[in-house]
Amino acid sequence: MHTGNRQLFLQNLAQTSDxxxxxEVVEAAGCWLTDPEGKRYLDLISGISVSSLGHRRPxxxxxxKAQSDRYFHLMVYGELVQSPQIELAQALQKVLPPELNSFYFVNSGSEAAEGAMKLAKRFTGRTGFVAQTDAYHGSTQGALSLMSNEYYSNAFKPLLPExxxxxQNDISAISNLPRNLAAVVIELIQAERGCMSATQEFAKAIRDFCTQTGALLVIDEIQTGMGRTGSMFAFEQYGIIPDILLLGKALGGGLPMGAFVANRELMMSLSQQPVLGHITTFGGNALCCAAAEQAVKITASELEQFRVAAKEQLFRRLLTEAGLNHITGKGLLLAAHTPSAEACKKIIRYCLNEGLFTDWFLYNPAALRIAPPLCISEEEIAFACKIIAQGLKII
Ligand SMILES: Cc1ncc(COP(=O)(O)O)c(C=O)c1O
Known part of the structure; x- marks a missing residue:
């Protein structure tokens, strides 16, 4: 590694932890990252569920490249007719239920959560939200208000009050919720909690509660979407449809891209009283939309070939054989629970040394993150699990 660059990184770039x-990565292609010395690392986390099609899919x-020969940025979102935005909306429409037919393209997952919260307040005229404990919907102050974890949120209070x-899965608590909420915001698999799945009953009960009380159901598929759990979106596996869908991460095919998606009638409320209910300069950037359109089309057409369910089973079998028998999650959004946060950290360091790039989870530092590009091969899965098995022996 170039120690010079490491020092400059530490000196000049804002740090997020100690x-x-x-x-240092100088190149990434497919499932592999390369450092300045030419050492290669298998990417087991896809830049936190972003590079689902692998890095630099041709x-x-x-x-x-083709879009960069036409234009980059023309105007703030919502004024000019830009074909990359339209083509992305049409590609998404093909993989979504017909009622989710209006797309607001933004820059990140957090901004999608912000936009959805504002839309819910504006449309319902209500102000309260319900979120799940240990949810992560983003780091801006609205999205952060949906975070129950006080370690990460206390320093930034006051946040939104209501x-x-x-x-998750506490069905009995649903009947005690206020009946005048603007929205209930959920992730069907709580990724940062360590890939904890909602039961079918809980998801349906939340959907019913929202329908009965007029609260909007916001489903955050920023991490679960784009094929990661085996279907294009996780909500398909639950037989429910959100009122507002949040997308991000893999949506952009590696470029920064988020979206909140709703029915046209609902979405229209952001354009009236006040007009410009959500403003973004770069949202729907032409280069990002061009990348996202391809990401959506490729994911939809190749999802079966990726054999996500079979790869999940292979990971589960090999990791269990290695001694990690508590594995949560679905598809290629998995958490392998190790004995402790300390042990997990040691395994992550060992893996990195051996050419395997993995990580832990925000609320679950004792769990190893298994979220590789969906195109990972069976040989690569075997390679990853062998290194993890060796890592387990040194803790
Ligand atoms: C489920 C979920 N929602 C929202 C976000 C926020 O996305 P971003 O970091 O793009 O703002 C994340 C990021 O990790 C996430 O995992």
Whole structure:
């Protein structure tokens, strides 16, 4: 590793913790990252569920190059007719239920959560929200208000005042929720809690509660979407449809891209009283939309070939054989629970040394993150699990 660059990174770039991973990457392709010395690392986390099609998928590179010959940025979102936005909306429409037919393209997952919260307040005329305990919907102050974890949120209070929390799968708590909420915001698999799945009953009960009380159901598929759990979106596996869908991460095929999606009638309320209910300069950026359109089309057409369910089973079998028999999550959004946060950290360091790039979870530092590109091969899965098995022996 170039120690010079490492020092410049530490000196010049804002730091987010006192223990950054400090791996320098000079190139990434498919499932592999390369450092300045030419050492290769298998990417087991896809930049936190972003590079689901692998790094620099050729069709995405080509689409970005072709768009860069036309234009980058023209105007703030919502004024000019830009074909990359329209084509992305149409590609998404093909993989979504017909009622989710209006797309607001933004820059990140957090901004999608912000936009959805504002839309819910504006449309319902109500102000209260319910989120799940240990949910993560983003780091801006609205999204942060949906976070129950006080370690991460206390320093930034006051946040939005009217947010209540419900534990995932606590069906009995639903009937005690206020009946005048603007929205209930959920993730069907709580990724940062360590990939904890909602039961079918809980998801349906939340959907029914929202329908009965007029609260909007916001489903955050920023991490679960784009094929990661085996279907294009996790909500398909639950037989429910959100009023507002949040997308981000893998949506952009590696470029920064978020979206909140709703029915046209609902979405229209952001354009009236006041007009410009949500403003973004770069939202729907042409290069990002060109990349995202390809990401949506490729994911939809190749999802079956990726054999996400079979790869999940292979990970489960090999990790269990290695001694990690508590594995949660679905598809290629998995958490392998280790004995402790300390042990997990040691395994992560060992893996990095051996050419395997993995990480832990925000609320679950004792769990290893298994969220590779969906195109990972069976040989690569075997390689990853072998290193993890060796890592387990040194803790
Ligand atoms: C479920 C979920 N929602 C929202 C976000 C926020 O997305 P971003 O970091 O793009 O703002 C994240 C990011 O990790 C996430 O996992």
């Amino acid at each position: 223990e950054p991973l400090l791996l 069709e995405i590179v080509e689409a970005v 947010v209540l929390f419900i534990r």
